[in-house]
Amino acid sequence: MSNYMAVVEYDGTCYSGFQIQLPDRRTIQGELEKGLSTVLRSLVKIGYSGRTDAGVHAVNQVINFRTEKDIDLYKFAWSVNSLIPEDIVIKSIKEVEESFSARRDAKFREYAYYVVNGSCQSVFLKKYSILITKKLDLNMMKKAAGIFVGTHNFRSFCGSTDDNSKNFVRKIFKFTISKSRDNLIVFSISANSFLYNMVRIIVGTILEVGSGERNLESVKRAVTYEDRILAGKTAPAKGLFLTRVVY
Amino acid sequence: MSNYMAVVEYDGTCYSGFQIQLPDRRTIQGELEKGLSTVLRSLVKIGYSGRTDAGVHAVNQVINFRTEKDIDLYKFAWSVNSLIPEDIVIKSIKEVEESFSARRDAKFREYAYYVVNGSCQSVFLKKYSILITKKLDLNMMKKAAGIFVGTHNFRSFCGSTDDNSKNFVRKIFKFTISKSRDNLIVFSISANSFLYNMVRIIVGTILEVGSGERNLESVKRAVTYEDRILAGKTAPAKGLFLTRVVY
Numbered sequence: 001m002s003n004y005m006a007v008v009e010y011d012g013t014c015y016s017g018f019q020i021q022l023p024d025r026r027t028i029q030g031e032l033e034k035g036l037s038t039v040l041r042s043l044v045k046i047g048y049s050g051r052t053d054a055g056v057h058a059v060n061q062v063i064n065f066r067t068e069k070d071i072d073l074y075k076f077a078w079s080v081n082s083l084i085p086e087d088i089v090i091k092s093i094k095e096v097e098e099s100f101s102a103r104r105d106a107k108f109r110e111y112a113y114y115v116v117n118g119s120c121q122s123v124f125l126k127k128y129s130i131l132i133t134k135k136l137d138l139n140m141m142k143k144a145a146g147i148f149v150g151t152h153n154f155r156s157f158c159g160s161t162d163d164n165s166k167n168f169v170r171k172i173f174k175f176t177i178s179k180s181r182d183n184l185i186v187f188s189i190s191a192n193s194f195l196y197n198m199v200r201i202i203v204g205t206i207l208e209v210g211s212g213e214r215n216l217e218s219v220k221r222a223v224t225y226e227d228r229i230l231a232g233k234t235a236p237a238k239g240l241f242l243t244r245v246v247y
Numbered sequence: 248m249s250n251y252m253a254v255v256e257y258d259g260t261c262y263s264g265f266q267i268q269l270p271d272r273r274t275i276q277g278e279l280e281k282g283l284s285t286v287l288r289s290l291v292k293i294g295y296s297g298r299t300d301a302g303v304h305a306v307n308q309v310i311n312f313r314t315e316k317d318i319d320l321y322k323f324a325w326s327v328n329s330l331i332p333e334d335i336v337i338k339s340i341k342e343v344e345e346s347f348s349a350r351r352d353a354k355f356r357e358y359a360y361y362v363v364n365g366s367c368q369s370v371f372l373k374k375y376s377i378l379i380t381k382k383l384d385l386n387m388m389k390k391a392a393g394i395f396v397g398t399h400n401f402r403s404f405c406g407s408t409d410d411n412s413k414n415f416v417r418k419i420f421k422f423t424i425s426k427s428r429d430n431l432i433v434f435s436i437s438a439n440s441f442l443y444n445m446v447r448i449i450v451g452t453i454l455e456v457g458s459g460e461r462n463l464e465s466v467k468r469a470v471t472y473e474d475r476i477l478a479g480k481t482a483p484a485k486g487l488f489l490t491r492v493v494y
Contacts, residue, residue: 011370059369074366087370119321122306123258123334124375 004071005064005096008032011087012057013127013238019051028052028088032063035084039076040069047102049245050109050193053200055237057128060091062245064102071095102245108173110190110244113203113235118183129184130239136210138179144209144219145175145187148202155226157205159197159234168195168226177206188243197234205232248313252343253324255279255308258334259299260374260485265308266298275299275335279310282331286323287316294349296492297356297440300447302484304375307338309492311349318342349492355420357437357491360450360482365430376431377486383457385426391456391466392422392434395449402473404452406444406481415442415473424453435490444481452479 114129361376455461
């Protein structure tokens with residue numbers, strides 16, 4: 001039995017998220033397992049670094065799967081890519097130790113969130129960013145981001161379906177906000193792992209700071225008092241990308 | 248009567264080109280004139296720097312139109328953008344001299360063509376680049392590009408529907424080919440103006456040089472002997488962008 005790790009990219013626009021759900025929902029996992037199973041002529045189940053929500057994109061999602069078949073890696077990736085939908089691609093694949101798990105062995109995950117802060121949005125970014133026309137205060141948003149760095153209980157920043165999780169403590173290693181040409185603001189955040197909707201709620205909260213609807217004290221309160229009601233709106237899925245998983 | 252110049256961006260994937268044709272074809276011009284006419288409540292005809300073919304994109308197409316109505320520029324662009332399809336956007340608009348013509352006054356046009364040279368294509372680039380898996384010789388392609396720079400008769404590099412044009416002489420000011428991360432090769436070419444399909448036939452010819460199917464002598468012959476049969480294939484529309492028009 002050999003264990004393979006693959007790096008996968010996808011445009012999440014037309015999917016109900018990564019993880020397989022009801023049979024009538026299109027999911028990234030579903031399409032990948034179908035493609036892999038067809039080429040390997042046996043039922044393949046994949047492991048993955050973490051699920052992404054409906055509409056969220058990934059440039060470097062990591063999966064792993066086991067098979068007894070011998071694989072010519074280059075041809076194999078090519079075959080699977082020609083079977084799966086156009087908006088999913090296996091970028092690379094390699095054999096790894098039998099014990100490797102894409103989820104368990106991940107040291108940290110990195111996400112990016114894209115916000116266009118201007119009067120209009122590039123047609124090439126509409127599916128991959130949100131538009132905010134009101135001028136955002138970049139400095140205040142950077143200060144707000146600083147509040148999240150470190151180890152905290154992120155219960156206030158967790159979507160409802162994860163409410164039964166035992167442990168809401170996560171460690172954010174790095175959180176930067178930068179602005180580039182064309183009024184594009186990029187949030188880049190890495191943590192050991194993320195709760196359901198965590199990045200989107202954190203970004204939504206910081207955007208309220210940037211637009212002057214919320215002050216830094218209120219962000220600190222949301223972190224301290226562990227209640228979803230204290231945090232901001234959940235930012236839309238389409239601006240979010242899983243950018244990196246480090247092992 | 249006031250004259251306005253607007254910079255327009257579009258994803259050409261779903262359009263039969265820029266220029267209005269048969270009434271049942273979707274065109275960029277058709278959608279823009281419909282949107283402008285609706286907001287201005289009178290029939291608007293636009294001028295433009297040049298038409299782009301079916302499937303070709305633009306980040307900075309320039310148009311102009313005349314109207315007797317007073318315009319609040321910011322609100323006006325916002326109104327038109329909310330009426331026209333998602334894959335077209337007016338990026339900016341300003342009043343210009345009565346005599347300004349987007350076509351006649353353009354000093355030069357710049358196009359970019361995107362080629363992914365690797366084993367697979369990013370899902371985010373599939374609609375905006377072509378994939379060539381065979382390793383391309385970048386140095387040979389740069390040499391081939393050099394042959395085109397300057398003033399030449401480009402009859403060999405002109406699509407058939409323009410065969411009745413009187414004048415095939417054009418001046419290419421600059422032509423660079425560069426390679427970035429992710430195996431992305433970018434052709435960047437500027438000229439006083441371009442013939443029908445000219446960029447795509449030039450790129451197609453140079454790609455044949457890059458893959459070893461054609462030598463530099465054969466490119467020189469194609470430039471010298473003014474016959475379409477001597478040049479290479481027309482590269483697909485989807486890799487091509489109108490990037491800049493300078494006045």
